[in-house]
Amino acid sequence: MEQVSNFFVESVCVLGAGSTKYGKLDDSISDIAIQASVDAIESAGIEPKEIKAGYISNVFGVADKQVHLGPVVMSNLGISERPSLSIESACGSGSVSFREAFANVAAGFYDAVLVTGVEKVTHTGTEWTTTYFSYCSDFFYEGQNGASFPGLFASMARAYLNEFNATEEDLASVAVKNHDNGLHNPKAHLRKKITIDDVMNSAVVASPLKLYDCCPFSDGASSLIVCNENFAKDHSKDYIKVIGSGRGGSPAALQGREHLTTIPSTKIAAADAYKMAGITSKDVDFAEVHDCFTVAEVVDTEDLGFFEKGKGAEAARQGETKLNGSISINPSGGLKSKGHPIGATGVGQIVEVFDQLTGKAGERTVTNAKIGLTQNFGATGASCAVHIFQSV
Amino acid sequence: MLFTSSKVCKLSAKSEFIVNAKAGNILARKCMTCGELHLATVYFCKKCGKKEFEDSIIEGKGKIVTYTIMTIPPAGFEEFVPYAWVVMELDGVTGIKISGFLPHIAKPEDLLIGTRAKIVGFDERGIILVKQ
Numbered sequence: 001m002e003q004v005s006n007f008f009v010e011s012v013c014v015l016g017a018g019s020t021k022y023g024k025l026d027d028s029i030s031d032i033a034i035q036a037s038v039d040a041i042e043s044a045g046i047e048p049k050e051i052k053a054g055y056i057s058n059v060f061g062v063a064d065k066q067v068h069l070g071p072v073v074m075s076n077l078g079i080s081e082r083p084s085l086s087i088e089s090a091c092g093s094g095s096v097s098f099r100e101a102f103a104n105v106a107a108g109f110y111d112a113v114l115v116t117g118v119e120k121v122t123h124t125g126t127e128w129t130t131t132y133f134s135y136c137s138d139f140f141y142e143g144q145n146g147a148s149f150p151g152l153f154a155s156m157a158r159a160y161l162n163e164f165n166a167t168e169e170d171l172a173s174v175a176v177k178n179h180d181n182g183l184h185n186p187k188a189h190l191r192k193k194i195t196i197d198d199v200m201n202s203a204v205v206a207s208p209l210k211l212y213d214c215c216p217f218s219d220g221a222s223s224l225i226v227c228n229e230n231f232a233k234d235h236s237k238d239y240i241k242v243i244g245s246g247r248g249g250s251p252a253a254l255q256g257r258e259h260l261t262t263i264p265s266t267k268i269a270a271a272d273a274y275k276m277a278g279i280t281s282k283d284v285d286f287a288e289v290h291d292c293f294t295v296a297e298v299v300d301t302e303d304l305g306f307f308e309k310g311k312g313a314e315a316a317r318q319g320e321t322k323l324n325g326s327i328s329i330n331p332s333g334g335l336k337s338k339g340h341p342i343g344a345t346g347v348g349q350i351v352e353v354f355d356q357l358t359g360k361a362g363e364r365t366v367t368n369a370k371i372g373l374t375q376n377f378g379a380t381g382a383s384c385a386v387h388i389f390q391s392v
Numbered sequence: 393m394l395f396t397s398s399k400v401c402k403l404s405a406k407s408e409f410i411v412n413a414k415a416g417n418i419l420a421r422k423c424m425t426c427g428e429l430h431l432a433t434v435y436f437c438k439k440c441g442k443k444e445f446e447d448s449i450i451e452g453k454g455k456i457v458t459y460t461i462m463t464i465p466p467a468g469f470e471e472f473v474p475y476a477w478v479v480m481e482l483d484g485v486t487g488i489k490i491s492g493f494l495p496h497i498a499k500p501e502d503l504l505i506g507t508r509a510k511i512v513g514f515d516e517r518g519i520i521l522v523k524q
Contacts, residue, residue, distance in 0.1 A: 120491050131467040140406060140433065145518030147477040148471045154460035155479060162458070205498055207461040208475075223520045255479050255489040260458055386397060 008106035010228035014389070015112070015235060016044025017354035022188040022339030024222035029064040036221035036344075038115045041077070044225035045236050048077040051111035051225070054084035054187030057097035057117040058229040058343035064120040073116060073292050082089045090136035091292060092378030093117060094222070094346025095385035100386075101226040102245050112227035117348065119341035120219045131216045133342075136379045138253035152254060152380050154206035157295035159260040161208065166298070166313035169210055172188070172199035173316045174294040175336055176211050181323055182333025183366035189218045189339030199294075213294040218339030222348035234325035235260035241372075244279070244388030246272025252382045254352050260330045261310075265387035270375070274305075275384040283303030285369040286328035286356065291335050291379045293347065297321075300375055301329060304386070328366045331356065346376035350387065357391040398479055405432040416452045418482060421445035429487045449505030453524065454482040457489065459505075461497055468516065474498045478521060479491035480509055492519030 018039020020032050027035070033056065034108065040050055054074050061067040070084025094117035100383040101115045112228025112260055115326035121129050130150075142152060160166060169354035177195055182188035199212040251257050263296040274280060289304065291297035298312035306327050307315045316323060332338045332352040334346060353372035355361045366372075370391050377384035405419065409432045412419040414420050424444040435438040436443050457479035460467070469475070476497035481489050492511065497503050510523040 076500075126469075127467055128462070130464065134466045140517075141491050143466065145477055145491055146465060146472070146475060147460075148462065148464065148466050149466065151460045151462050152495050155458045157456040157461065157513065158505070203460075203463075205464045207463070209460075215436070253491065255491045260479065336435075 002033025009060055009108040010106050012102050013227055013229050014230045014242065014350060014354050015239045016040045016046070016225035017223070017351040018043050018186050019222040019348055019351050021187045022218045022341055022348070024122045025120070027056070027068050027220040029061055029118055030069065030072045030076070032120065032219065033069060033073050033116050033118035035330050036118070036223040037073055037077060037114060039359065040114065040223035040225050042334060044050050044120050046225060050112050051079055051114045052112060052273045053082055054105065054114045054116065055097040055101045056084055057087045057347065058119060059090060059093055059094035059136070063132065069118065073279050089343040089383050090378030091290070091340070091342045092346055092376050092383050093387060094348065095376035096224065096383070098224065098226070098347060098350060098387065099245055099247060099252045099385050102242055102380050105226055105228055106317070106388040111231045112225060114223065114258065115226055115347055116221060116223040117344035117346060118221035119207070119343040126217070132192050141253045141255060148206060150209050151206040153162060153293040154209040154297065155254060156260055156380070157208050157293070160295055160298065160313070161263050163261055164310035164313065169196055169200065170197045170317045171213055171294040171298065171314035173303060175289065177316065177322050178291060178330050178334040178336040180366055181331050184362060185333045185338055188333045188337050189216050190337050191264045209295070211291055212392050215277065215335040215340040218341045220339060220341035220344050220348070222344045222351045224347060224350055224354070232368065234241070240354055240357045240389045241325040241392060242387060242392045244273035244277030244386070247383070248272070249261045249383055249384045250381050252379070254380055256303060259338050261299060263299060263303050263377065263384065264378060265381050265384035266300060266375060266386070269384045269386040273388050277388045279371065279388065283326065283371055283375045285371050286331055287373040288330055288332060288352050288368040288374065291330055292340060294336070297334065298327065304373070304375060320332050323364060324367055330335055331361065331364045331366050346374070348384065349374040350385050351374055351375060353389045404425060405411055409433060410514050413511055413519050416464045416511045418450045418452050418511070420448040420450050420488060422448045425473070429485055431488055431490070450482055450485055452482070454509065456503065456505060456507045457481050459494070459503055461500065472517065476503055476508065480521065490519060492521040494515040494521040
């Protein structure tokens, strides 16, 4: 048995992955969670009875009249006796859920578990979705003062544009690139080629961010089967290894941070994940990062160590982050094009890494990729998880 | 709809913080062990971890370090659009910034980074600021 660290008894793998389409979905929150779970179970080639526990992430279940989703998912998979954990960590819920699964499998509590993330919000309309999301901020200081999430990231964007040699067009290039990638993703919410002009001419949501700088509100679910390596070997050749896992925190409100152009929790999570994996940012072939807004992807690529501080916008402008550029960022289309069902997003990023590293990514394949990274944060990065995966 | 604060926790400094903001000030807490300043809503010092503080009332004046102009607002703010949500550095102190609502800002030229502003109240829109 291989030891991934002194603390772990098991090496952890992802054996199967599935997702619904992201977008405006008609089915209920529990239905889409179950559909994604069934996809993951079939992808792994296992029976539901082999799943020993469930980790179900979701934020606004209350908006579709279903919280405590864990037992609902498990019951409909015919395994109501299995324990489950329903997890909320704002937009970072999915990766936190995955981390709990990772930790439990690594510690030897379970040999195989289900991780499902889900969100269903579009039926509440733009104003109420905006309002619900503002509850993820440090509400006394942010949401209560009229800040929406586009507003909070717009404040980071203005600070970034003021501090570094970057333009609104540079930020727009992130959206253009992610839409290019999303065109090749059949499950993406916004499959539409756009130009820099389209972004620049779209309606201002919270200046300097315009509509096309923002990811959409999406419904959707993603699911994974996470297991130890013996279990994976017994079931399939198509699995990937988890080689790094890190989490971090930041002051909940932007005002509490020394710098407004970096996300401390990402740096902490990345440092832990790189250390566990025994690699540096240079060893990463591609990354799925949290691009809820164009500026976020720029900041993420710097905080993860792919580019120097202040150089991320220039790198995006020069095409370094395109599919098969110097580092492919968000080959799935990212939150911007693939969509952002917030409870599912962190799980969906890992579905993309699984598809990439097992040869299922079709036209958006990152050539010769061996190591993929995911970074998923909650709110303005008040919480973050980074995971690193390797093909076998 | 109106946003109201929870009044369940009697230990919370939020109501006191609001009283001070209404008078144009920020209620801060200074760590009696290491001197680090925090907004009054904190319970333990972020630097040394101790919980003994003394109140420090800071004049609510400073300069804007970043902001956004909101055109698609959350519920309750529809009638105030467009407005700015700003982060402000307070004069004469290091280590704390505050954020607030600054009405009647329609375009970036109306509010450059570095603009001086001050707190003039606190209502259902939170801390209210105006340009100095």
